[in-house]
Amino acid sequence: MRDASHEDQIRRWALFVKDHPDKWKRIHTEFINAQFEKAEQIYHKLAQTKKGKEKIIKIFNIRNTKGYPSLL
Amino acid sequence: MEDDVLEFGVCVFSWMIGFMGSEKPKRLFNLGRFVIIMNRRGIDDKNILDRFCIDFCGVIEKHCEYIVVSGFVVIASGRTRGTEDIDIIIERIGKDRFVKLHNALTKKGFVCIQSDDPEEIYGYVKDKLSVRYTYEDKPLPEIELKMSKDELDEYQLKTKTKLPLTGLDIWFSSVNMNIAFKEELLKTDKDIEDAKYLRTVYDEEIDEKEINKIKAMIRRYRL
Numbered sequence: 001m002r003d004a005s006h007e008d009q010i011r012r013w014a015l016f017v018k019d020h021p022d023k024w025k026r027i028h029t030e031f032i033n034a035q036f037e038k039a040e041q042i043y044h045k046l047a048q049t050k051k052g053k054e055k056i057i058k059i060f061n062i063r064n065t066k067g068y069p070s071l072l
Numbered sequence: 073m074e075d076d077v078l079e080f081g082v083c084v085f086s087w088m089i090g091f092m093g094s095e096k097p098k099r100l101f102n103l104g105r106f107v108i109i110m111n112r113r114g115i116d117d118k119n120i121l122d123r124f125c126i127d128f129c130g131v132i133e134k135h136c137e138y139i140v141v142s143g144f145v146v147i148a149s150g151r152t153r154g155t156e157d158i159d160i161i162i163e164r165i166g167k168d169r170f171v172k173l174h175n176a177l178t179k180k181g182f183v184c185i186q187s188d189d190p191e192e193i194y195g196y197v198k199d200k201l202s203v204r205y206t207y208e209d210k211p212l213p214e215i216e217l218k219m220s221k222d223e224l225d226e227y228q229l230k231t232k233t234k235l236p237l238t239g240l241d242i243w244f245s246s247v248n249m250n251i252a253f254k255e256e257l258l259k260t261d262k263d264i265e266d267a268k269y270l271r272t273v274y275d276e277e278i279d280e281k282e283i284n285k286i287k288a289m290i291r292r293y294r295l
Contacts, residue, residue: 002261010151010265014272017150017237024150025239029119031152036120039212060185060211067183068209 047071121147122240124213125158128205129242131180135173137163139232141245142253146266148238149273153262157204157214161245163229164220170194182215183208224293227286237273247274252286257294 017024046052053071062068118126125140125148132138140148144158165173174190184193185204196203197219205215220226232243244250251270254263271278 002265007265007268010269011272013152014150014269018273018275021237025117028150028152029117029122032119032121032147035154036212043212056211060214062211063186064184064188066188067185067206068211070209 117239121155121158121213124207124215125242126240127180128158128160128177128182128215131176131182132160132162132173133243135169135176136165137229137232137243139229139243139245141228142250142258143266145235145244145247145250146269148240148244149235149270150237151266151269153265156212157216159202159216159218161218161220161225161228167191167194167198170197177205181208182206185211185214222293224286224289227289246282247277248279248282249286251278252283252290255283256287256290 017028043056047056047070056062057065057068057071062071065072121144125144129138129140139161140158141161142159143153143155147153147155162173171190171194174184174193177184178188182205185206186196187193193203197217200218200221202216202218205217206212220229228245228249231246231249233246234241235244235247238244247270251267254267254270
């Protein structure tokens with residue numbers, strides 16, 4: 001279980017979202033996008049390494065490899 | 073703010089000049105600036121998950137009833153935590169309708185990770201398994217799609233709702249439903265935090281009687 005300060009932080013952010021309907025979305029969008037942009041960078045790098053594409057196929061359990069031509 | 077208005081005006085003017093002169097690169101450049109200014113002004117502030125979900129739901133809504141459930145309900149409501157997938161439940165449909173749905177998804181650039189054979193994919197969902205869809209050649213993010221499997225899922229579909237706070241015109245399972253699932257069935261630290269977050273953000277909409285009714289249904293159908 002995470003400590004109480006983590007729960008406090010979640011509650012503080014929830015109240016910010018509730019009280020600032022015009023402000024939270026931009027901050028949130030940057031946060032969400034950053035995760036996917038970072039993951040994409042990593043997988044792009046991984047794909048260029050030896051057996052990198054195989055690893056990506058394994059990570060995502062891709063059985064329909066035809067749908068992901070850049071991994072073939 | 074005034075700078076933004078000035079910049080916006082200059083941008084629109086130069087875009088029009090570019091358009092009249094048919095200078096394609098200039099038009100594209102200025103259109104890009106137009107989009108950037110729009111983004112900065114909050115007119116278009118959808119994130120990667122929002123757009124992915126809107127694209128996917130835009131296809132399935134033409135074929136069947138659906139609801140977005142669990143983690144993305146909380147994230148779309150503002151919680152800052154990671155997720156790789158968006159969970160969607162669709163109504164129970166027969167093979168022919170599912171094949172049409174799958175083909176429509178394929179046409180819009182989605183692929184199923186497990187198979188490209190719609191009949192095989194239907195076999196999975198019919199057997200109460202989930203199937204995963206992504207954009208073609210892009211394994212992230214993904215949709216985890218299930219078909220309604222019991223009266224509880226039917227009730228989720230029946231009580232679906234739109235959540236204006238999210239700014240998304242898509243169907244979600246109700247806030248009370250998500251709280252009940254997270255507190256009664258899922259129960260991980262993350263789920264308990266999600267439930268607390270929903271209880272804070274939507275405190276005016278919380279209906280304890282309804283939550284308890286759903287918890288009783290969960291105990292009956294899922295535990």
